[in-house]
Amino acid sequence: MEQVDHRIEGTELVPKKVTKHRFRKTIIAAWGGRCAYCDEVLGRNATLDHIIPRSKGGETQATNLVACCLSCNSHKSSHPVFEWFKDRAWYCPLREARLRRWIAGQAYAYFPVEYRNQFATSIELATIDNVPRQSPDLPLATDFPDRY
Numbered sequence: 799m800e801q802v803d804h805r806i807e808g809t810e811l812v813p814k815k816v817t818k819h820r821f822r823k824t825i826i827a828a829w830g831g832r833c834a835y836c837d838e839v840l841g842r843n844a845t846l847d848h849i850i851p852r853s854k855g856g857e858t859q860a861t862n863l864v865a866c867c868l869s870c871n872s873h874k875s876s877h878p879v880f881e882w883f884k885d886r887a888w889y890c891p892l893r894e895a896r897l898r899r900w901i902a903g904q905a906y907a908y909f910p911v912e913y914r915n916q917f918a919t920s921i922e923l924a925t926i927d928n929v930p931r932q933s934p935d936l937p938l939a940t941d942f943p944d945r946y
């Protein structure tokens with residue numbers, strides 16, 4: 799498992815607990831404080847869901863973690879994400895498109911700039927600005943600022 803550098807550029811060593819809290823907070827903020835699946839506003843029920851479950855080889859990294867309400871996290875369990883997601887009454891193609899971009903490695907593009915260097919690898923950082931984030935069938939979250 800890859801070690802996380804717990805330093806923020808230009809500052810001292812940051813405790814692992816603080817880094818984990820910032821990482822969690824950053825992912826939740828990147829999803830606009832809403833569940834990536836059902837779009838519920840997150841409060842105390844906020845969790846992070848492994849899109850590809852750890853039991854099926856999913857890693858604990860930004861491109862495999864999304865902000866999620868406790869209900870969706872419990873119901874999804876270890877089911878394949880898109881099979882489970884499309885079967886929900888609240889399924890939304892726009893959220894599916896964002897999930898697919900997130901999984902494709904563009905998660906860090908949604909992170910606040912001050913956190914990108916802390917959580918992204920140099921390869922991921924190099925591709926953020928070089929890979930188009932939008933195609934005609936994949937609208938950006940910023941196209942819907944009130945929702946994503």
